[in-house]
Amino acid sequence: MSVKDAKPVTCDKLLSVVRGYAPDADLESIRRAFDVAQKAHEGQLRDNGDPYITHPLAVAMILAGFRLDVSSVITALLHDTVEDTGVTQEQLRAEFGDTVSELVDGVTKLTRLELQSDRTKQAENFRKLVLAMSKDIRVLLVKLADRLHNMRTLHFVERVDRRQRIARETLDIYAPLAERIGMDRVKTELQNLSFAQIEPEVDATLRARLNYLRGQGADVIEDVRRELLRLCHDAGLKNVHVAGREKSPYSIWDKMQRRNVAFEQLSDIMAFRVIVDTREDCYMALGAVHAAYSVIAGRFKDYISTPKVNGYQSIHTGVTLRSPRNQKIEVQIRTAAMHDIAENGVAAHWAYKDGSGENTEGSPGFRRPRWVQDLLEILEASSAPDEFLENTKLELYQDQVFCFSPKGQLISLPRGATPVDFAYAVHSQIGDSCVGARVNGRLMPLRYELQNGDQVEIMTARGGAPSPSWERFVVTGKARARIRRYVAAQQRQTYLDAGRSALAKAFRQEGVDGSEKILEPVLKTLKQNSLHDLYVAVGNNSIGARDVVYATYPELRRAVRAPRMVPGLPGVLGTAGPRLMAGTSGNQKKRADGNIPLVGLGAGIAVHFAACCHPLPGDRIVGVVATGRGVTVHTKVCQTLENFAATPERFLDVDWDYDAMDRGGASTMRVGRISLIAENVSSVLATVTNTVSKYDASIVNLKIVNRQLDFMEILVDVEVRDLRHLSSVIGGLRAASGVTQADRARS
Known part of the structure; x- marks a missing residue:
């Protein structure tokens, strides 16, 4: 049977399909599940006006097309009942048993969880999916079938932004997951349906x-x-x-x-x-x-x-x-x-092999794939939902290389992997204590890019620890999560010590008691969960030490003249770009000319963006401190950073404040630079400008850097919202007639 369901699905049709590949299946349980779902969803409608029951029926039919077991088909029929109706988990357990109840729970989203942004909500939902599918991979099969039918009917959703958000999530997460479990037909259809929504003109x-x-x-x-x-x-x-x-x-x-x-x-x-x-x-x-x-x-x-x-x-x-x-x-x-x-x-593996309808514990369907175990380790090492989602995407997109340990163990890694990635793939503790590597018997730098067939021997040392610099070249999500976890722990301890010292000094200068007993009552006022959190906040300049003193002893507060701030210069192409002033307290930030807010900066620090790499929201960024000039923000892959390799203390861990951008609505336009190679014909510049305009971007500078008889090289500076917007523009240019190459300029 085709993956697509061409005609409206009925319960009788579903039962007929299941009976065709599993004559001894418990069809009565499937019918009872349909009756429960139909009653629970009564009165609910889909975006196209159809009764809601058509959706779980279609999902069940997709799974039946893959000849899945009865529990999977029943789960498909009931997968939205707990989330969208009054049916409870206990009712499902009593009616259909523990297996179905746990499968439904694994698919159910965290809709009642109060989170700050859609980005975090998406990460939390995916976090739960990973935990559930680690116990039973059928959770993922049901979820993929659910997403596939939703994508087939996505064109009925009226709001364009909602359609594109769902399509982007599908392309970033669910299509790679389908690929990782080998479901090529599902992966291809999800990709094409998403692509048609995200890039309709290119499609x-x-x-x-x-x-x-x-x-x-x-x-x-x-x-x-x-x-x-x-x-x-x-x-x-x-x-x-x-x-x-x-x-x-x-x-x-x-x-x-x-x-x-x-x-x-x-x-x-x-x-x-x-x-x-x-x-x-x-x-x-x-x-x-x-x-x-x-x-x-x-x-x-x-x-x-x-x-x-x-x-x-x-x-x-x-x-x-x-x-x-x-x-x-x-x-x-x-x-x-x-x-x-x-x-x-x-x-x-889950297709019926006999009439029993259920696989046994020893069958391939119950084996936890290695990549699921890797996702679980990333989940354990990632401190925040957003970080988990980022590291997971790294783990899902893999063009593989195959390397061997000295004992002949085969290790599969993504293209571009290094000995550090190899070490973490073998075991997290080996990665943490790695100090060197031999590749094919020769000592090689840890940033060496492994090739197919390499034999890798990891050298470890007792007491060894991950280096923060490793994060710049590792490519696996597992390695990055572990490195970040270690660096965050070290950085937190540094901030904690600095904050404790700064508070002691501030209380001492005011001649008042600053003991922990005095500080505990003001933790709630300062929005801190514990004294350690307060010390860290003071240490990283999120809270001023004197602000804590004044919160503890309000009578000491006196009018403090605000520091004189020199207004930032407007952005000029070819210079360091627009400046902004970091916030004066907490996570609040003063924005000059509506610039993008950052996190990880102290109060009153002047910030500007490097013209060498034109960082955009979505880029992984780093700050470089310069005496008298504040902080210059570069992308982490900027070649200019090599000039500061000898002074690592000048690097500052910063990031875009995505939550502030979510709350603020439309993002400020920033400059991104594109390098083009195009045919040397009279119409090509018109094609370039029209294409850029189609993607809601503006050209602010264009320079022909090399012109030959049959081609020309062009640098185009465009105003875009973020990295994704720039990628869309580049994608449109690549598909444009007369343009042979388009990429982001790196210098």
Whole structure:
């Protein structure tokens, strides 16, 4: 059955599908679950005006399409009852048992949790999902089916901002999760549905180009399919199935972004899948294909001998067809069993193998995947929900490299990983105590980028500790979470000691008692949970020491003349950019000309943004202290920071105050710089300006830095709200006619 449900779903249709793959299933329990859900959701409507029960029915049908067990189907029918109706967890447990009750609880969102922002709420919801799916992966299967149906009906939601927020969350979290458990069909559909909402113009442009190519070469796919089939038969392979397909719009877009190439430069818009009987047949088919066509260098990947983390197995190769077509294609070769895992992933393990309807404890469906364990360790190490969400995204987006320990243990890491990432992947304590590494028997720096097949030996020392500088080059969420946890603990102790000393000095100067017994009654007034929190707040300048004295002894307060502040200069392109003054107390910040507020700054510190890297909200940033000039904010990947490597004490840990931005509504426009390579034609500048305008951005400066006969290099400074806005503009430029390359300028 297709993942998509073409016709309205009824309970009888659902029961018929389940009966088809599980004749002995407890269909009566499914009907009772439907009756409970229908009664609970009575009177509720979807955004398109349909009765709400159509949604849980559709979710259940999606899971039935994957041949899942009765508990999963019942959970799909009931997954919104606790959240949106008066049904309680205890009622579900009494009616359907502990398994269903726990699955429903795992899917249920934290809607009653009072949080400061949607960003934090999203992080908390995902945090609960990780905990639930670590106990039973079926929680994730139900959640993915729920999100898939919501995305299919997202166009009925009226508010554009709500549609785009849901689509962005789907693209950032749920599509990668579907990929990590091997559900390729679900991942692809989620990506394309999200992409159509987030980048509707680019999506339409790519679909138009695909339609044009389809019209130009309508017979190409069938001709190549028949040719591949003949080659396999000539090689002695009998039972062979060959299918051709086009890349999806999002997949094309993603590859254009990652490789920074134009549409015309992609070599695998057309791909062909060869399904054979056995593992040995896969390699025979590969030999036949390579013997017949020219192989594209660097395009061969053997995921059969080295499967992906999610269990995916297949051989991928890129070849060039014979003339007159000379077209580049991708060929994927796998067995039918491998194809089932590739399409359905973890869901394939939960498919009915007999009439019992439930897998046993020893079946693959109950094994906790390694990446789920990694997410749990990130959850433990991350101090805040937002940080957990950021580190988790790092863990989900992985282009892998495979390395080995000296004992031959295979460790899978994301592309760009370092020995520090390897150390944390082996064990958190090994990462914490790492002091060096040997790669293939040679001493290598800890920032060395590991390659496929490297043998890595980690050198540890008793009492070793993570270095704050590691955070600049590690790429795994697990490593970053542990490093941040250690640095935060060290920094907190430093602030605590400094705050205690500053308070003692302030009370001593006023000649009054500043003991802990005196301070405890004013903790609530100062909005601090404990004395330690108060010391830390004073130590990091969130609260002034004299403010604490005056809160404790109000009679000592006297009028203090406000310091004279020199107004910041307006932002000028090519200079250090707009200035702002950090807040005078607490987390409040004075903004000059409506600038973006920051956290991590003391009172009265002048701040300006570096022109070398043009930091934007969404960038990971760092402050550099300069005597007499305050703090200059750079992106953490700015090359200029190398000039300050010898004076690490000048670095200041700062970040954007996202909560303040959420409360403040529309963000202030800031300058981002884009580097373009475009065809040297008269219309290209008009194309650039029109594209930038389409994305609600403004060009404030444009410079042609190199002009040749057939191309030109252009630097464009645009006013955008944040990093995501800049990425959208860059994406639009990459898809624009005449633009061959667009990227963010780094210097």
